[in-house]
Amino acid sequence: MNKIIKNHWLTYILAVILSIGSAVLFAMFSVRLGTVVDVVINQDVDFASKILACLKVVIGWFIVSLLFTYIKSKNVSDIIRDVKKDLYVSVNKKEMKDYVSKSNEYYLNNFTKNIDLLQTNYLSPRCEIVANFISALVSIGTIFFINWKLGLSFVGVSLVTIALSQLPGVIMAKKTNEFSEESANYLKVINNHLKGFEQIKLLGVSDIFLRKYLDRDNQYEKSRFSYIFVSRLANDLGLFFSFFAQLACMSIGVWFALRGDITVGLLISAINLLNGVFNPLQQLAYNKNLMGTVSDIMKSFDEILSREKNEGQLIQNSISTISIKDLDFKFGEDKIIFEGFNARFEKGKTYAIVGESGRGKSTLAKLIMKYYGSDQYRGEIQVNNQDINTILSDDLYKKVAYIQRNDFYIDGSIKNNIELYRRLEANNSLYGKLKFKDSFLDKPIEEGSRNQVSTGEKQRIDIARFLVKDYDVMIFDEPTSNLDKETSEIIFDLIFEIKDKIVIVITHVNDESTLNRFDQVIRL
Ligand SMILES: Nc1ncnc2c1ncn2[C@@H]1O[C@H](COP(=O)(O)OP(=O)(O)OP(=O)(O)O)[C@@H](O)[C@H]1O
Numbered sequence: 001m002n003k004i005i006k007n008h009w010l011t012y013i014l015a016v017i018l019s020i021g022s023a024v025l026f027a028m029f030s031v032r033l034g035t036v037v038d039v040v041i042n043q044d045v046d047f048a049s050k051i052l053a054c055l056k057v058v059i060g061w062f063i064v065s066l067l068f069t070y071i072k073s074k075n076v077s078d079i080i081r082d083v084k085k086d087l088y089v090s091v092n093k094k095e096m097k098d099y100v101s102k103s104n105e106y107y108l109n110n111f112t113k114n115i116d117l118l119q120t121n122y123l124s125p126r127c128e129i130v131a132n133f134i135s136a137l138v139s140i141g142t143i144f145f146i147n148w149k150l151g152l153s154f155v156g157v158s159l160v161t162i163a164l165s166q167l168p169g170v171i172m173a174k175k176t177n178e179f180s181e182e183s184a185n186y187l188k189v190i191n192n193h194l195k196g197f198e199q200i201k202l203l204g205v206s207d208i209f210l211r212k213y214l215d216r217d218n219q220y221e222k223s224r225f226s227y228i229f230v231s232r233l234a235n236d237l238g239l240f241f242s243f244f245a246q247l248a249c250m251s252i253g254v255w256f257a258l259r260g261d262i263t264v265g266l267l268i269s270a271i272n273l274l275n276g277v278f279n280p281l282q283q284l285a286y287n288k289n290l291m292g293t294v295s296d297i298m299k300s301f302d303e304i305l306s307r308e309k310n311e312g313q314l315i316q317n318s319i320s321t322i323s324i325k326d327l328d329f330k331f332g333e334d335k336i337i338f339e340g341f342n343a344r345f346e347k348g349k350t351y352a353i354v355g356e357s358g359r360g361k362s363t364l365a366k367l368i369m370k371y372y373g374s375d376q377y378r379g380e381i382q383v384n385n386q387d388i389n390t391i392l393s394d395d396l397y398k399k400v401a402y403i404q405r406n407d408f409y410i411d412g413s414i415k416n417n418i419e420l421y422r423r424l425e426a427n428n429s430l431y432g433k434l435k436f437k438d439s440f441l442d443k444p445i446e447e448g449s450r451n452q453v454s455t456g457e458k459q460r461i462d463i464a465r466f467l468v469k470d471y472d473v474m475i476f477d478e479p480t481s482n483l484d485k486e487t488s489e490i491i492f493d494l495i496f497e498i499k500d501k502i503v504i505v506i507t508h509v510n511d512e513s514t515l516n517r518f519d520q521v522i523r524l
Pocket of ligand 1: 331332335337355356357358359360361362363364
């Protein structure tokens with residue numbers, strides 16, 4: 001994160017320079033305002049030129065402040081754009097095992113809510129805090145210039161104000177984290193309920209799910225309330241301390257004027273300069289508290305951004321064997337899936353993996369596809385006698401296809417959904433074998449019309465996405481589960497047409513005639 005932020009040092013420095021300019025012009029305006037008052041009191045003839053000088057400074061201040069706001073916004077939006085880009089790239093470069101260890105909503109929350117919090121609670125305050133500090137410094141410096149004793153007294157009062165304004169920072173940090181966490185939980189529930197809309201409706205369980213939703217939303221809104229309240233409270237407390245401080249400073253100023261240490265005009269200048277001290281100081285304390293709230297969010301970004309180097313060897317030659325040796329694997333402490341399991345798959349042969357539901361058929365495919373790390377199982381999984389953990393994952397996925405049911409679609413035609421933006425050669429014979437007519441391939445599958453594609457058709461789309469490319473190994477996970485007998489036979493015919501590859505089919509089909517077509521049937 002810090003690296004991305006540092007990359008935008010130029011706009012940040014520019015913003016700092018402009019904030020110095022704005023503070024200096026504000027101080028100049030305050031001093032000139034005092035001279036205008038003194039001119040009036042002394043009935044000087046130079047009144048018009050003093051007013052004009054004052055006006056020029058105000059216009060200058062406005063232009064510089066406008067530029068500051070523009071550059072600050074640019075700095076913030078450029079950083080946000082880069083953070084999001086890096087997050088997207090990092091998520092896509094994650095190893096399968098790392099990605100699936102977190103929920104989709106965890107990532108979604110980081111791309112949305114946490115990005116917003118990064119902007120409001122860190123990047124914007126980060127620019128403003130410097131402007132706040134500089135404004136306070138220049139204004140106090142100018143007061144020193146008017147009268148150093150007055151300046152010294154103001155510094156004392158300011159320091160006390162800053163110290164008191166820090167108090168709510170710790171609570172603010174806690175409430176921000178709670179708000180972010182509750183947002184992720186909320187996203188999870190709402191996302192799931194929307195996905196399950198049809199089931200909820202058809203089962204008539206809307207009321208139950210409404211209650212579940214309200215429970216979760218209640219937690220979320222409570223955390224939002226605490227977050228907003230504590231943030232506002234911090235701001236109001238800052239204002240409260242600042243009012244007291246201004247009152248104290250003003251009293252000190254009047255006392256100096258009464259003693260004749262400063263003129264009435266300079267007293268007015270000093271009082272106006274107090275705006276350049278206390279508003280920014282109050283903002284500074286508030287911004288500092290805000291910036292302290294995002295440390296957990298930053299850690300979360302860093303966690304996503306941290307990329308294990310995608311290292312590993314390429315698979316030498318085309319894949320001729322996959323061996324599983326003495327595999328022990330369990331979920332949690334007691335759900336044993338494999339114990340001393342051995343299997344060997346060879347090029348040119350077809351394998352059926354059968355077994356009752358929940359035995360671990362898909363888990364076996366996922367182990368080969370590195371969904372689980374080597375620290376999660378014992379034994380060895382080898383491709384061409386190379387341990388899969390030493391193999392570059394992307395190379396594995398280039399050579400091994402794992403075809404499973406999924407609901408990933410892009411807006412476009414069925415053909416676009418098979419091709420998924422890849423430049424592929426025409427596959428008319430494959431489409432013909434899969435019974436895809438031209439009218440079907442051109443059919444739109446956009447948001448809203450997805451229900452117009454049947455489950456069996458979707459299943460064939462899933463299969464076609466992989467069959468259009470050349471792989472050494474093809475693992476089909478229940479390729480015919482939603483297909484009629486005739487289409488199932490077409491799919492099996494297609495599968496058995498595949499030559500010179502390792503073909504593994506996870507299936508519930510148990511008719512002997514189909515199973516007999518495989519070279520080996522592995523029963524789990
Ligand atoms: N990430 C996980 N955490 C905990 N348990 C899991 C996880 N993934 C799967 N399981 C459990 O492990 C068991 C094996 O799952 P798997 O999907 O491999 O079964 P399967 O043999 O393919 O079943 P089916 O034929 O029903 O698809 C199941 O009981 C499943 O509930």
